[in-house]
Structures are given as structure tokens and as C-alpha cells.
Amino acid sequence: MASTTMTMAKALNEGLRRAMEKNPKVLLMGEDIGRLGGVFRITDGLQKDFGEDRVIDAPLAESAIVGTAVGLAIRGYRTVCEIQFDGFVYPAFDQIVSQVAKLHKRSEGVYTMGLVIRIPFQGGIGAIEHHSESPESYFAQTAGLRVVSCATPNDAYWMIQQSVEHDDPIIFCEPKSRYWEKGEVDLEGAPRGLFEAEVRREGRDVTVIGYGSSVKTMLRAADTAELEGTSLEVIDARSVAPLDLDTMARSVQKTGRLVVVQEAPHTASIGSEIVAELTERCFYSLRAPGLRVSGYHVPYPPSRIEDDFRPSVDRILDAVDRTMGYDS
Amino acid sequence: MIDEELVQLLTPEGLRNVNPDYESTLGRDEIVGLYRDMVIIRRLCNESTSLQRQGQLALWAPVQGQEAAQIGAGRALAPKDFSFPSYREHGVAWCRGVPPEDMLRVFRAVTTGGWDPQKYRHSVPTVVLGNQTLHAVGYAMGVQRDGAEEAVLTFFGDGASSQGDVLESFVWAASFNAPVVFFCQNNQWGISTPSSVQSRIPLSHRAHGFGFPGIRVDGNDVLAVYEVTRRALENARVGGGPTLIEAYTYRIGAHTTSDDPTRYRIDAEVEVWKHRDPLERVKSLLVREYKVNKATFEKVAAEAESLALKLRDDVLAMGRPDPITMFDHAYAAPHPLVDEGRREMVELGISGGSH
Ligand SMILES: Cc1ncc(C[n+]2csc(CCOP(=O)(O)OP(=O)(O)O)c2C)c(N)n1
Ligand SMILES: [Mg+2]
Numbered sequence: 001m002a003s004t005t006m007t008m009a010k011a012l013n014e015g016l017r018r019a020m021e022k023n024p025k026v027l028l029m030g031e032d033i034g035r036l037g038g039v040f041r042i043t044d045g046l047q048k049d050f051g052e053d054r055v056i057d058a059p060l061a062e063s064a065i066v067g068t069a070v071g072l073a074i075r076g077y078r079t080v081c082e083i084q085f086d087g088f089v090y091p092a093f094d095q096i097v098s099q100v101a102k103l104h105k106r107s108e109g110v111y112t113m114g115l116v117i118r119i120p121f122q123g124g125i126g127a128i129e130h131h132s133e134s135p136e137s138y139f140a141q142t143a144g145l146r147v148v149s150c151a152t153p154n155d156a157y158w159m160i161q162q163s164v165e166h167d168d169p170i171i172f173c174e175p176k177s178r179y180w181e182k183g184e185v186d187l188e189g190a191p192r193g194l195f196e197a198e199v200r201r202e203g204r205d206v207t208v209i210g211y212g213s214s215v216k217t218m219l220r221a222a223d224t225a226e227l228e229g230t231s232l233e234v235i236d237a238r239s240v241a242p243l244d245l246d247t248m249a250r251s252v253q254k255t256g257r258l259v260v261v262q263e264a265p266h267t268a269s270i271g272s273e274i275v276a277e278l279t280e281r282c283f284y285s286l287r288a289p290g291l292r293v294s295g296y297h298v299p300y301p302p303s304r305i306e307d308d309f310r311p312s313v314d315r316i317l318d319a320v321d322r323t324m325g326y327d328s
Numbered sequence: 329m330i331d332e333e334l335v336q337l338l339t340p341e342g343l344r345n346v347n348p349d350y351e352s353t354l355g356r357d358e359i360v361g362l363y364r365d366m367v368i369i370r371r372l373c374n375e376s377t378s379l380q381r382q383g384q385l386a387l388w389a390p391v392q393g394q395e396a397a398q399i400g401a402g403r404a405l406a407p408k409d410f411s412f413p414s415y416r417e418h419g420v421a422w423c424r425g426v427p428p429e430d431m432l433r434v435f436r437a438v439t440t441g442g443w444d445p446q447k448y449r450h451s452v453p454t455v456v457l458g459n460q461t462l463h464a465v466g467y468a469m470g471v472q473r474d475g476a477e478e479a480v481l482t483f484f485g486d487g488a489s490s491q492g493d494v495l496e497s498f499v500w501a502a503s504f505n506a507p508v509v510f511f512c513q514n515n516q517w518g519i520s521t522p523s524s525v526q527s528r529i530p531l532s533h534r535a536h537g538f539g540f541p542g543i544r545v546d547g548n549d550v551l552a553v554y555e556v557t558r559r560a561l562e563n564a565r566v567g568g569g570p571t572l573i574e575a576y577t578y579r580i581g582a583h584t585t586s587d588d589p590t591r592y593r594i595d596a597e598v599e600v601w602k603h604r605d606p607l608e609r610v611k612s613l614l615v616r617e618y619k620v621n622k623a624t625f626e627k628v629a630a631e632a633e634s635l636a637l638k639l640r641d642d643v644l645a646m647g648r649p650d651p652i653t654m655f656d657h658a659y660a661a662p663h664p665l666v667d668e669g670r671r672e673m674v675e676l677g678i679s680g681g682s683h
Binding site for chain 2: 031032034035036037039057058059060061063064087088090091126127128129130265267296297298299301302303304305308309314315318
């Protein structure tokens with residue numbers, strides 16, 4: 001098995017490289033992605049190897065990056081758009097929700113909107129405003145879009161390739177705080193399905209579900225809980241829309257308890273959706289209401305205090321304790 | 329520089345340039361004042377870069393090379409005017425009276441604002457490129473409806489000039505003949521992207537297509553920037569409508585302290601622009617024409633030095649905010665989710681209590 005250790009940033013780079021090698025119609029477009037290789041260096045070296053026609057340094061306008069990717073899709077190209085930071089996707093919001101999401105339908109199936117919009121999302125890097133947001137539920141609410149998030153280098157490598165090959169538009173959320181963490185990447189193995197969740201750690205007492213940067217935090221919480229005698233089953237949702245509810249329900253039917261973790265505030269969020277769906281599916285197995293550990297309902301705070309906004313190990317364990325406190 | 333359209337009143341060597349349309353109205357003391365502003369802002373900027381290197385700031389966006397553009401524009405404002413900056417306009421903030429430590433609060437990541445925008449008539453920084461240009465036009469429409477003789481000045485970069493918001497703000501300003509002046513600092517780079525990717529023509533030419541004047545000024549010539557901006561603001565105040573000013577300049581430093589410009593531009597280019605230093609040319613004018621002596625320059629340098637030391641002390645004294653402050657001002661009126669969050673934070677022992 002050809003397995004190698006690399007960072008998530010490198011895994012995305014390798015995944016994009018492979019997608020471009022496989023299909024000459026794959027293009028990359030974004031701000032500063034060519035010569036600079038992107039502010040996170042995800043596209044490092046790709047313009048040198050594939051040329052300026054395939055790795056496009058865009059003029060500075062997100063609406064145009066996505067809008068022209070739509071036109072390129074109509075012409076048969078698959079464009080991977082890079083949005084420099086989460087907070088800068090909103091100028092493209094109209095193109096994404098009105099056109100990217102709906103053109104397959106409006107053209108009665110003639111147009112294929114096979115394009116990927118990569119967004120470095122979530123906080124934890126000590127950045128200034130607009131560089132740490134979690135916009136996934138805006139997109140998850142829009143029919144026509146799919147939203148996924150990688151939490152490990154291996155998933156980054158495979159999920160970006162699967163997303164490029166997919167015929168529906170994909171919002172690809174990358175947990176920027178994990179870009180520089182290393183992990184094993186299996187370069188040949190058959191990857192897990194793009195829309196499947198994965199049990200990252202098996203446990204008995206409480207099912208804890210999250211995605212992106214929260215996965216590692218949940219695993220750390222599970223380590224601590226173990227010491228205190230509570231066994232957490234940790235699930236990486238991987239696909240935020242659609243959700244792999246079968247995998248999640250199987251776990252909740254076993255544990256009877258549910259905690260969801262996300263950096264986005266909980267109103268109308270992915271976490272709320274998971275709790276509602278699993279309550280419906282697992283009503284008779286649940287021994288306590290599903291709890292959400294989320295960002296607060298305020299604009300993302302200045303980063304000196306972001307660690308008290310983002311779900312921490314302590315806040316996850318507090319929710320675990322509360323769910324364990326219900327008698328049934 | 330061999331650019332016919334470029335308004336320049338002072339050559340890079342500090343010699344007077346006669347321009348048929350613009351004439352410098354400033355005397356010795358005022359020019360010394362502009363020089364002082366530029367020296368101070370450069371020194372404060374360098375101090376901020378070192379504070380960032382020492383881990384005391386999350387980020388810094390240097391202004392080096394653009395001092396004349398910012399000070400010339402900032403000093404052209406009348407006290408009643410209002411300005412809408414992007415994120416690099418430290419020089420303009422200085423002219424508006426914003427205390428230097430307040431400019432650094434955002435970069436120390438202890439707030440998302442930093443100063444009272446009404447008090448200084450200078451809005452809070454805007455990071456999402458181009459958003460503020462529409463705010464400026466809206467404010468100007470308010471000025472118009474109030475029948476006030478005020479003008480609005482808004483800042484954006486060559487990169488931001490490609491954003492829909494900026495181009496829409498041109499349409500709006502023209503449509504309503506709003507008393508607004510658009511000040512584009514073309515420092516030739518938007519992170520790694522050269523301005524040639526944003527425009528094939530001088531950015532000032534864009535204004536003509538929207539139906540209002542566009543003027544290209546040497547952004548490293550503080551006298552020219554001052555006169556061009558002053559005239560445009562005056563024109564706006566008396567109903568003359570919008571103007572676009574393109575200040576042609578250069579970003580000497582990195583985009584921000586997170587950036588490594590050696591990856592995308594050559595040193596030789598930077599060196600050329602260092603020879604067009606905006607401070608040196610005013611200094612040579614002051615020496616040659618006004619016989620300003622060494623003591624005066626030393627006094628300015630000493631003042632800049634002490635302001636830099638004070639800035640350092642002020643920044644180091646900025647502690648980590650109580651996390652409960654994140655709930656302040658999220659809404660103007662009470663909100664149940666905000667109350668719930670505050671309560672949770674206290675219960676978890678993250679904060680001692682309310683604010
Ligand atoms: C809408 C939006 N997209 C992307 C960014 C990221 N970004 C920050 S500054 C910058 C370059 C801006 O260049 P320019 O407008 O020339 O201003 P300068 O930095 O040169 O002052 C980019 C791409 C942003 N802040 N806002
Ligand atoms: Mg620029």
C-alpha cells in the first residue's frame with residue numbers, strides 16, 4: 001500500500017494535481033493562486049506545471065470568479081474556484097445560490113454544474129475579522145448545492161478529487177487551522193464515498209458528531225472523557241449536505257446520547273439539522289435530548305478571545321456531562 | 329516619470345514642477361507639517377511591524393511608500409468631511425486625529441473596530457474589499473439631502489477596483505451626483521497580483537466611462553496629492569459631483585506581515601521605487617527652497633521616536649479582553665440568544681460576569 005505522510009495543505013495540492021492530470025478540462029481559478037500558490041500555498045507549483053491557462057490568477061472579484069466558472073462549466077470545463085478566506089465568499093453568494101445551484105434545473109438537465117468552490121473556513125489561526133467564519137449552513141440550505149468538509153490529509157487528498165469528478169456543484173470547506181497538521185495519506189486505496197460519514201473513534205456512551213476542525217477537538221475530548229470513565233463515539237460528518245444519517249443513527253441507536261459540535265452559531269445550523277433528524281430517527285433509543293456545542297450568536301470575535309467562542313474540549317465535556325445527567 | 333497626464337508638482341529630486349492646472353498653495357510651515365506627518369506615520373508603521381514580529385500583533389499591513397498619498401489626501405479633508413477607509417489607511421487615520429494605539433487595536437486582535445468613527449469623522453476599517461465605497465456614496469447622498477456643504481472621501485486599492493461594489497458605487501455616485509471623492513491608491517500590487525491584471529488602462533480613465541472626472545496624480549508627491557484632493561473635495565461640496573483620483577504609488581513593503589513578496593516580484597522593482605521616496609523629495613525641497621535646518625528635522629525625528637515608544641507601551645498594555653465582551657453590541661436591543669450565550673459563559677466559568 002502506497003502510503004505517505006503529509007500535511008493537509010500538501011494533500012490538497014497533490015489531490016488537485018492528480019485531478020488536473022486526469023482531466024485536461026480541469027481548471028483552477030482564484031486570487032493569488034498562480035505565482036504565489038495561494039495565500040495558504042494550496043496550489044503551490046501548479047501554475048508552473050500546468051500553465052497560466054489552467055491555473056488562473058483571477059482579477060480581484062469573487063462574484064466573477066464563480067460567475068465565469070459557470071460559463072466555463074457550460075462550455076465543458078470543470079473549474080475549482082478558490083475563495084481566499086471564508087469571509088470573502090459573500091460577493092459570490094448571488095452567483096452560487098441563484099446560478100450554480102439552479103442552472104442544472106433551469107436548463108432541464110442540459111447544463112452540468114460540475115464545479116468546486118474551495119473555502120478555507122473556521123477559525124483558530126489568530127486572524128483578523130472575516131478570516132475565521134463558518135458559512136456552511138448558508139449553502140447547505142440551498143437546494144442544488146452539496147457541501148463537504150475534510151478533516152484529515154487523507155480525506156483532503158481523496159475528497160478534493162471526488163469533488164472535481166462529481167457532476168453537482170460542491171462547496172468544499174477546508175479547516176484552515178488544520179492545514180499544517182500531518183497525517184497518513186493512502187495514495188492508492190479505494191476512498192470512502194464522498195457523502196459518507198466516518199466513525200473516527202468507537203465508543204459506548206455518547207455519540208459526538210462534528211466536521212472540519214472540530215473533529216480533532218472531539219477526539220481530544222474523547223481522550224479526556226475516557227480517563228473519567230465515559231466512552232465517546234466520535235463521528236466525522238465529512239459531508240455536511242447531504243448528511244449521512246444512516247451512519248449517525250446507527251451510532252445513536254447504540255449510545256442513546258448525542259452531542260453535536262460546530263463553530264457556526266446554532267440557529268438554523270448543521271448541528272440543529274443533525275439533532276432534529278436523529279431525534280426523528282432514533283426517538284426511542286435516545287436517553288437524553290441531543291445537545292449542540294456551537295459558536296455563540298455574535299459576529300466572530302477578535303481572535304484574542306476566539307478560543308472562548310469556538311467549541312473547546314471543556315465545552316464538549318460539559319455537554320457530555322449534561323447528556324449523561326439525564327436519567328431514563 | 330514620463331507620464332503626460334500624471335499630476336506632479338514635485339519631481340522625485342524635489343524640484344518644483346509647473347503644472348498648468350494645479351499650483352501648490354502651501355507655504356513653508358504647512359509643508360513642514362506634511363513632512364512631519366509622513367515621518368511620524370512611517371516611524372509608527374515600522375514600530376508596528378516590529379511589534380508584530382515580536383508576537384505583539386496578530387498582523388500588520390505596512391504603509392511604507394504610500395505616505396504621501398495618505399497624508400496628502402488626509403490633510404485635504406475639512407474637519408466636517410467624512411472618510412471611509414479600507415484597512416491600510418493608517419496615514420489618513422492619523423490626519424483625522426485617531427490615536428495611534430486605536431489604529432492598532434484591530435491588529436492586536438482585541439477588537440473589530442478600534443475608534444469612535446463619529447468622533448474622528450473617519451469610519452472603522454473595512455477588510456472586505458470595496459464594501460466601503462458604497463457606504464461613502466450613501467453617506468454622501470445623506471449629505472446632499474441635508475443640504476450640507478460637506479464632502480466624503482473613500483479609499484480603495486488597485487485590486488479592489490475590480491470588485492462589483494466599487495464599480496456600482498461609481499454608477500450610483502454619477503447617478504445622484506453625490507458629493508464623494510474616490511481615492512484609489514494604485515500601489516501596483518494586490519497581494520501577488522499586479523495591477524495590470526485589474527486594468528489595461530490607467531484606473532483614473534475608468535471614471536470617464538461613468539461620466540465624471542478621473543485624475544491621475546503622482547502618489548509619491550504629497551504636494552500634488554494634497555492639491556488634487558483638495559480641489560476635488562471642494563468641487564464635491566458645492567454640488568460638482570464625484571471625482572476619481574488615482575494616486576500612482578508603490579507598496580514598498582509586504583502586503584502584510586504574513587506575506588512574502590520575494591515569491592512574486594523582483595527586488596530591482598522595489599529598488600527603483602525606493603528612489604522615488606515620498607519623504608526624501610519633500611525634505612530636499614525644504615532644504616533647498618526654505619533653508620529648513622537640521623535642527624528642525626531632528627526635532628521631527630525625535631517626536632516620531634517618542635510617539636513610537638508611546639505606541640509600543642500602549643500596545644503592550646492592551647490586555648486580553650474579557651471574553652464576555654464578545655456579546656456587547658452584537659445587537660442594539662436585547663436578544664435572547666445573546667443573553668443565553670452570556671449566561672452560558674458565566675456558568676462555564678469562562679467569564680466572571682456581565683458588562
Ligand atoms: C472581498 C475580498 N476578497 C479578498 C480579500 C483578500 N485580500 C485582502 S487584501 C487583498 C489585495 C488587495 O489589493 P488592493 O486592493 O490593491 O489593496 P492593497 O492591499 O494594495 O492596499 C486581498 C485579495 C478581501 N479582503 N476581500
Ligand atoms: Mg494594491
